[in-house]
Amino acid sequence: MILEIKNLHVKIGENEIIKGLNLTIKEGEMHVLMGPNGSGKTTLAKVIMGHPAYKVSEGDILADGKSILNLSTDKRAKLGLFLQFQEPVEIDGVGFVNFLRSSIESISDKPVNVRSMLNDVKSEESELKVNYSLIDKYLNKGFSGGEKKKSEILQMSLLKPKIAILDEPDSGLDVDAIKIVAKNIERVAKETGMGTILITHYNRILSYMNPSFVHIMEKGRIVKSGGMELVSQVEKSGYQGLGSDE
Numbered sequence: 001m002i003l004e005i006k007n008l009h010v011k012i013g014e015n016e017i018i019k020g021l022n023l024t025i026k027e028g029e030m031h032v033l034m035g036p037n038g039s040g041k042t043t044l045a046k047v048i049m050g051h052p053a054y055k056v057s058e059g060d061i062l063a064d065g066k067s068i069l070n071l072s073t074d075k076r077a078k079l080g081l082f083l084q085f086q087e088p089v090e091i092d093g094v095g096f097v098n099f100l101r102s103s104i105e106s107i108s109d110k111p112v113n114v115r116s117m118l119n120d121v122k123s124e125e126s127e128l129k130v131n132y133s134l135i136d137k138y139l140n141k142g143f144s145g146g147e148k149k150k151s152e153i154l155q156m157s158l159l160k161p162k163i164a165i166l167d168e169p170d171s172g173l174d175v176d177a178i179k180i181v182a183k184n185i186e187r188v189a190k191e192t193g194m195g196t197i198l199i200t201h202y203n204r205i206l207s208y209m210n211p212s213f214v215h216i217m218e219k220g221r222i223v224k225s226g227g228m229e230l231v232s233q234v235e236k237s238g239y240q241g242l243g244s245d246e
């Protein structure tokens, strides 16, 4: 899949949050998105998935050349888009296994073999070094911040998206968990050819991965694109000097 974001403008109410953003992601590529708080990174992630609170006022989002703006979130998921939430919600009463099963079924249009799915979950849990099994839990209920992030990475592993948008998969994780999550994102990307938009504030998670591109977002626009050298620059001197209106 090629995901193209073209001259995207996004409004919440009358407030323009994204102001002419261009970005193209191909399968197998990892694009890192960094930028100060409030620059619109999460908004971009949610708009790509079709969150109803955000209105695209100009521009387009294309998957393989076709606009997805009129598609509902589940149709976008079916095309192969996946979003890992910056702040996953706890859903009491919805069992993790049922949730996973219906997600996979709605994306693949095929009944899931539950036994084989549970085997996959167990194998992913050991890859992710999850402390206790998610299998008999409600979705994210009572999970620590780190467990929620791992739960979302596990969902990604099983859903095998074509392009995954990962919104701060490293926030709230201890150093060991960051390494585990990074290695698992890399593994899934290698195994499946998945493309990734990885939103992060920190160098650490990137030290375990090989991003193709790094983009700096400020005030609703990408103000600079490059490689890992941009990450070191941000680490050293913050976002000063990277913006267009320095």
Ligand code: ADP
Binding pocket: 012, 017, 035, 036, 037, 038, 039, 040, 041, 042, 043, 044, 053
């Ligand atoms: P980032 O993820 O880069 O920190 P966000 O996309 O979360 O930034 O937010 C960008 C801007 O949009 C902020 O000024 C934020 O207050 C505003 N914003 C985001 N979501 C909403 C919302 N649902 N309602 C009103 N304002 C919002």
Ligand code: MG
Binding pocket: 041, 042, 043, 086
């Ligand atoms: Mg955010």
